[in-house]
Amino acid sequence: MTEKVISFQERMDTAEFRVHHQAHIVVDGTVCTDCSTRECVVACPANLFIPTSDGGLVFNYEQCFECGTCYMVCNREGAISWTYPEGGHGVVYRRT
């Protein structure tokens, strides 16, 4: 029996996120431009940090688990500002 392969988007869609219009992660792209290690890209479990072809970094905050991995692994002072989302927003794990 072969396992059903699901896309990353389908994976993320299994969790509920109540998105607030205001981002709770702020990335200072100017700091990231000369970062070659990009720890956040591989480590973020929600894959929110995507390198661009021109050496930049785009990020997304909507489907964030609020785990804190990105700012913990980041080696660049001031690159990632991270707070909790507005009350009642963000990830909502499922109750049975």
Next chain:
Amino acid sequence: MTTSPDVDVIVVGGGPAGACAALVAARAGLSVVLLERGPFPGSKNMYGGVVYPRILDQLIPEWWLEAPVQRWVTRRSTMLLTDTQALTVDFRSDAWGAPPYNGATAYRPDWDHWLAGHAEAAGAQLITDTTVVGLIRNPSGAVVGVRTDRPDGDLRARVVIACDGVNSFLAKEAGLYEHTDAAHYTLGVKETLALPKETIDERFGVRDRHGVDIEILGGTKGVNGGGFLYTNLDTLAVGVVLKLPKLAAQQHRPEAIIANLKQHPAIAPLVQGGELKEYSAHLIPEAGLKMMPKMTTDGMLVAGDAAALCLAAGIWLEGVNFAMASGMYAGEAAVEAAKANDTTATGLAGYQRRLSDTFVLKDHRKLHRAPELVLSDRVQHLYPSMVANVAERMFRIDNPNPKPGLRRIFDQERKRAGVRRRDLLRDGWTGFRSFG
């Protein structure tokens, strides 16, 4: 100008630490506000899946009659994986499937919500959908309240109990963490996989509400950490914990590392066909005593993950029990301080004393070398294949050759794995001193 407190105690965070702190303080007659940033307590929380609720005997007698348990753990396995081998130590006890029970699998949104309900029933006021954004301090630096993201959202109290989780911005703001180091944290990622109850019962050899806890060393694509596989009633929880700097310094993403574990020949038949119900992630404070903050300052106590009270000692992986206990003790200390009308660090000293006198810090002291040993490169990368190869050669019948002596096999495999005898002895001694 001084402003009088709105309530006796503000508890920040409706997880197991916060719920127990609020419960204890409210029961003693204090006015308590329990702040939760999610829409309900537990909505932000995930863990691997097993809780050891013995400490609740003191707060909720016969809690097992009502707790939202998935299965009672009656079978505990520790599994060591290489790419193609698995060595498992498997223990079962029927006693753990009957009152007073031992461990249970449970979903955190269920568990935390249930526990916070007890705090509410005791008189604590639960306020959800409210994020605390900072501390209010008086001119001498004592914590006298919190700022929330609500309009006019300042709230003052005689004691603030910070149970705001692993990222604890409040403990950091209060200066209780000297520094934070990414190497002290692991990332836990988990898949909840749906399977019929009967299928789970058959695959894991259990019945009724009995369940299985499998802790795994290896299978994490060379990233220091480990794996886990737990049975819920009609789902499995499978996932990995990954040491942050190691995860960040290689190329495999967390979900790819879970996928790799699920494809292992020892794991694949157990999880096969399970449909992904929920993917989730959370940080774990893994370094024990080495990373713990100061627990007390004027007007404030820190409990649970916010105080790094997670025990990651290889064969023991616990957190919710440490959260519940530390919350309970923080609540007791707050009551004591309020009654004595001294909520300075001196008045709140009963908290540290309780932590020191109980398993909360005793376990951590006893096992203080274990987290580092368990996540060390030798334990992670060299010993699993060495041990698995010894087992493979022990059980391989190589006729017409006679059986080689165990000592010879062991020595050959030790050399083949590149393990120096001196290091092995040293690690063995560290392990013996930690666990013995």
